[in-house]
Structure formats: structure tokens, C-alpha cells
Amino acid sequence: MGLSTRDEFAVDENGLTFDGYRRLAPVSKKAMYIANVIAIVIVAAIFSTPFIWPDVLGTWAFPVQVLSVVIIVVTAVYCLAAPEIIYRRYRYRIDDEKADLRKGIVFITHTMVPIERIHQVDVSRGPINRAFGLADVMITTAGGSVTIEHLEEDVAEDIAGRLNQSVVRMLKERDRWETSR
Amino acid sequence: MGDESITLRNHPTVLVSQAFAAAVVLFVILNVIDVVDGLTKTLTLVAVLTALVFLYCVALWRRTVYTFTPTELNVVRDMLLTKSDKHIQYTRLASVTVRRDIFNMIFGTSALMFNVNSSVNATAAEATLVLKRAEADRLRDELNSRIFSKETTVETELLESTMILVTNRDVILNAALGQPTGQQLFGLVMLIYAVISLFYESSGGLLTAVILMLVSYILPLISSILKYYNYRVYRLGDTITVESGMFTHTRRSFKVNKVNSVRLRSPIFARLIGRSVLEAEVVGMGEENENMPILCPLKDRREVEDLLGRLVPELYFEPEPEHQPRGALKAMAIANLILAVVILVSFGFISGYAVEFADTLTPFWSATALTLLVAVPLLLVILIAGRVVLAQRHRAVCMGEDSFLIVHGSYDLSVEYINYDKVQYTEVASGPIGRRFGVSSCSVHMMSSQGFRDITSGLFEPGDLERISDEVNARVRDGRYDYRKYL
Numbered sequence: 001m002g003l004s005t006r007d008e009f010a011v012d013e014n015g016l017t018f019d020g021y022r023r024l025a026p027v028s029k030k031a032m033y034i035a036n037v038i039a040i041v042i043v044a045a046i047f048s049t050p051f052i053w054p055d056v057l058g059t060w061a062f063p064v065q066v067l068s069v070v071i072i073v074v075t076a077v078y079c080l081a082a083p084e085i086i087y088r089r090y091r092y093r094i095d096d097e098k099a100d101l102r103k104g105i106v107f108i109t110h111t112m113v114p115i116e117r118i119h120q121v122d123v124s125r126g127p128i129n130r131a132f133g134l135a136d137v138m139i140t141t142a143g144g145s146v147t148i149e150h151l152e153e154d155v156a157e158d159i160a161g162r163l164n165q166s167v168v169r170m171l172k173e174r175d176r177w178e179t180s181r
Numbered sequence: 182m183g184d185e186s187i188t189l190r191n192h193p194t195v196l197v198s199q200a201f202a203a204a205v206v207l208f209v210i211l212n213v214i215d216v217v218d219g220l221t222k223t224l225t226l227v228a229v230l231t232a233l234v235f236l237y238c239v240a241l242w243r244r245t246v247y248t249f250t251p252t253e254l255n256v257v258r259d260m261l262l263t264k265s266d267k268h269i270q271y272t273r274l275a276s277v278t279v280r281r282d283i284f285n286m287i288f289g290t291s292a293l294m295f296n297v298n299s300s301v302n303a304t305a306a307e308a309t310l311v312l313k314r315a316e317a318d319r320l321r322d323e324l325n326s327r328i329f330s331k332e333t334t335v336e337t338e339l340l341e342s343t344m345i346l347v348t349n350r351d352v353i354l355n356a357a358l359g360q361p362t363g364q365q366l367f368g369l370v371m372l373i374y375a376v377i378s379l380f381y382e383s384s385g386g387l388l389t390a391v392i393l394m395l396v397s398y399i400l401p402l403i404s405s406i407l408k409y410y411n412y413r414v415y416r417l418g419d420t421i422t423v424e425s426g427m428f429t430h431t432r433r434s435f436k437v438n439k440v441n442s443v444r445l446r447s448p449i450f451a452r453l454i455g456r457s458v459l460e461a462e463v464v465g466m467g468e469e470n471e472n473m474p475i476l477c478p479l480k481d482r483r484e485v486e487d488l489l490g491r492l493v494p495e496l497y498f499e500p501e502p503e504h505q506p507r508g509a510l511k512a513m514a515i516a517n518l519i520l521a522v523v524i525l526v527s528f529g530f531i532s533g534y535a536v537e538f539a540d541t542l543t544p545f546w547s548a549t550a551l552t553l554l555v556a557v558p559l560l561l562v563i564l565i566a567g568r569v570v571l572a573q574r575h576r577a578v579c580m581g582e583d584s585f586l587i588v589h590g591s592y593d594l595s596v597e598y599i600n601y602d603k604v605q606y607t608e609v610a611s612g613p614i615g616r617r618f619g620v621s622s623c624s625v626h627m628m629s630s631q632g633f634r635d636i637t638s639g640l641f642e643p644g645d646l647e648r649i650s651d652e653v654n655a656r657v658r659d660g661r662y663d664y665r666k667y668l
Contacts, residue, residue, distance in 0.1 A: 063534070097654045106613060110643070112650040113606040116657045143605025143626035143633045174664065 355478035368398025502577035508618030576639030
């Protein structure tokens, strides 16, 4: 499938897209908004310093101030628009062969992790996610890791459990083979 | 070794080399921080501190033992406060490297470095053992027969002829032109800067240029010559061995099933004279401080391709590369046009301010600064345009039976053959411009000698790139992938 088909974001009554992907829970948007508002505050605090101490910059004060305003505005627009776009585009699918993840705002990525390559699966909950009953699942391979973010806790535990079972089953088979050598 | 375990300790001469290294480092540090007056006092303090280090090294030496059992290497270090007990299964070893530095040559010893097939701590050898040369050779032979199913001895290996004749002239050319294009250009710019500074008698500028050129180009050049001097490469059964070194002679062996990918890399100046470097991504070649071990220094491209076919036929195939579609050229042209405009506007903005400061500089530096403000953006724009042309001409993908090919880069062109079974995961990505023209790039994530690395393709139709992941999964599904092949 390509990256831009007509109704790829529409879901049926089971919460699945036409090609069997799942979407995030609507509550994930709230978690993303809160995280992004915090990010805006931090960026605004850092880039307001050219207005507080303009003398330090001398003749460069004005261009740096203009640049700071641009950075704050762009960050704010991005952070406020991002959750809705992320929510609409974020889709994942776990089957017996691979974990499949499609996401992105400006750059849309389609990540495919073969189950056979998975070394470790972790479920993590940050303070914002915890407040909304959400969790992230981090899938680690020898070539790096992929995270499925903002899942409902029970969904995250279910995915991690299934993937862990696959990994354990695979390792047991390998142990059996190595001891039989 | 047979079926019995043997227990060994490092040769005592390691204490001398460790103490010498400590003395040199201490001497340099004490001179830099300048806390002691006079050479005699400095040397006395160095001697006292070195003696303490020596005592610690003796304790470390006495309490570290290496036990070779029929199935694993067990390294036990039992110090006063800490105890470590490391078990390294022979099946997990990617390579056993023999290294001989100046101290080894003086004392007639060899260092055996055991590298594990893992991305964790991939840049350091898992264990190092120094033994008398004959004993090290004997042990390596026995381990080779266990790890690599290799029955040859070091004596026969020494008689084995190299699969490609690499003269020391080739090695020097490799050091000069095999470095990444950016590094070479930077070295060239610094050389020009040094000459200009000399002409205008600017000692500060000259010193800066010389130091930068030394660090960015000359030192890597010397290091490369020392490392690859007297180069030999050969394959015995499933084991590839690479030997080289002027003062420190190193012999690196690894099983061919530990090779994730091989690549023909051609920096632009090397490509102009039709030469390429052959490199291999081998997880576990941990003692290297470089991205990929070299299988053949810069040689004629056809000779290198021929060597690739004979040395690693498991990964090589006659490619029928699929080049980037026309949409990719349009996408790259628009993206790079935007980049060029941003660069020109930024430099225009900076120039506006720089003119105000021109009067405060000497006439030479004022003229230089203004020239650079015009020349640098123009040069960057030309380089960007060149990158688009080269990328469109060369970038390609091709699916083979057991491996696939990605041609990536532009000035530094890499033709990379990748084993499907070593792909960890893939990521097909498209930006807003690429989506407009229906093209995406694919990042293939692999384990590497430095931990992990990505190989990113050019711009192709997403469906074509997703075939890589489909093939990886198909091989797992139908049994063509068997993890036992890679143990």
C-alpha cells in the first residue's frame, strides 16, 4: 500500500481501518496537548531572554529578537496543531509476522519490525500518560528501537504481552536447539 | 586444549606496558596542569604515581584469570571490592583478532582480542589476553577450529597468498583519497587558508589553519597508512582474514556469516580516477575505531568488484539496478532549491550586518570576509546542484535472492550489498514534497560494529521500497532465514 490513499484514516465499528490498522484512543490527544503546552512554555521561556537582556546582544539584539519570536510562534503553531494531525495519521498493526506503525506530521513514516528481530518489549508510563491511563510500548531490536506511543494501558499491556510471548517462544526454541547440539 | 579446560593469565610483560603508558600520561598531565616546579620534582612524582599504578596493575593481573572450557571462555576478575565473572560462549564470538604493538614486538608476545557478536559494547573487545607469541598462535589455532571450523594453523595462514595485490602505493593513495569527500574538501580549504595567511603574514590564521588541517586530514592520513601498510586479505573456508600494519601488525579473522553488508565506497576524487574502497560491516570487529573494516583499500573499481565476487559471493550478485524515477528528480530539485534560497537569504542577511563591521577590520580581513560572504553561498549552491545531479544519476535499488543492493550518496557514493537476514527493521518515509511526486526513501536499520546504523536509500515509489520488508518477512515465514546459519 502507498502512503496516501483516500480513506485510509476511516475506521469501522471495530476501530479498524480498511487495511486492518488500529487508531489511537481519542484521550491520547489530551495527553499530547498537555505535553506540547509544557514544551511551548519551556521554549518561550528560553527564547524570551533576548527581550529581557537585549543589551548583552548589542546591535544583534533586533535580529535575534525577530528570530526568537519566529521560533516561539512556529513552535506554538506546531505544538498546537500536531496532536490532531498525529491522532488522525497514527495507525498501528501487530500480526504474527510483524509490528507495523504509520505516523508523522510533516514526514510520514511506515515502520515495519519483523517479530523475529525483537529482543525486548517494554511498557512505560510517564506522568502525563499516567494521568490519562495511557502507556507507551517500546520494541527493541539489535538495530534500534521503535515506540508505539499513547496507547490505552490495557491495549499496551496486551500488545507487550503478545510480543513478549513470541520472543520467549523463539528463545526457548533456540535454547532447545542449542542444548541438543 | 582438547576437551579439557585450561586456565591462563596475561603475560607479565603487560605490567611493563601498562606502567609505561601510565608514566607517559601522568607526565603529560603534570606538565599541562603545572602543579610541580622543576623537572626533577615532576619526574619523582611521576615515578611515585607510576609505582602505585604498577602495584594496582599487579593486583589486577594476579586476580584476573582466563579459563577456556570446551564451550566457552570464562574471565574471572576477583578484586577487593568488586568481582566480575564473564562467560563468553564460543558460538557468540564474531572474531578473534591478533594484535602486535611495539611492546608485543619487544617482548615477543601477541594480544588476542575476543570480539562478541553483539551491538552492546560493540566498540570494545569483550576480552583481551596477552600471551607469548607461539602460545597465542597455538591458542588461536585451536579456537579457530572451534569457532570457525577452521583447521589451518597460523603457519599455513602466513603462506596463504592475498586475494588481491595491494601495494603500499595503493595504501598511501587510499589514505589520501579514501577519506570522505567532506573531510578532503575541508583539508583543502584549510590548506588554501594557510597559504593565504602565510602570504599576508597572519600568524594566528596560519596556526589555526595548520591545526585544523592536521586534525581533519593529515592525522587520519598518517593513521590510515600505518594501519593498512603491508595489506593482505584472504579467505580460508568460511573465514576471512585481513592482515596489515606498519608498527602494530594486526590480523583480524571473522566468519563470513557475521558480515551484515559489504559496500564499495567511492569518494568523489577517488571516483574520478576510477577507484573504490571495499568495506564490510562485521558486528564484533570491536577493536576498530572506524565505521567499517576495510576489505580492500582504494583500488581500481573493476578489480575491487571482482574481489567482492570472490571474497563474499554470499552477498554479491550481478545487479540490474532500478534507478530513481523522474519524480525523484523533481522532488530533490524543489527541496534543494528551497535549501539554496534559505542559504542565499541567510548569507544576504548576515552580509547586511557584516558590512557595518567591515571598517573595524584590517583591510586584508575586511576584503577576505566580504569575499567569503559572496563566495561561500555561491559555492554551497553549486555543491547543492551537483549533489542533485549526482544523486539522480547514481542512486538505485535492486532486489537479489539472498541480498539486496542500495546505491546511496552523491559525492561519496556507496554501493551496498545487504543481507536480508541481517535487517532489523525498515522505515519508509516521505516528506511533503516527496508525497507530491509519489516517492519515499527507505531506512534499513542494522546492527553494526558501532552499535547500530541506518542505510537510507534514494527516492523511489513506496511500494517498491516496502518490498524489502516483505522479503525479510517472507524469508522468516518460508524458512529461508535460519538463525542457526548465523551462529
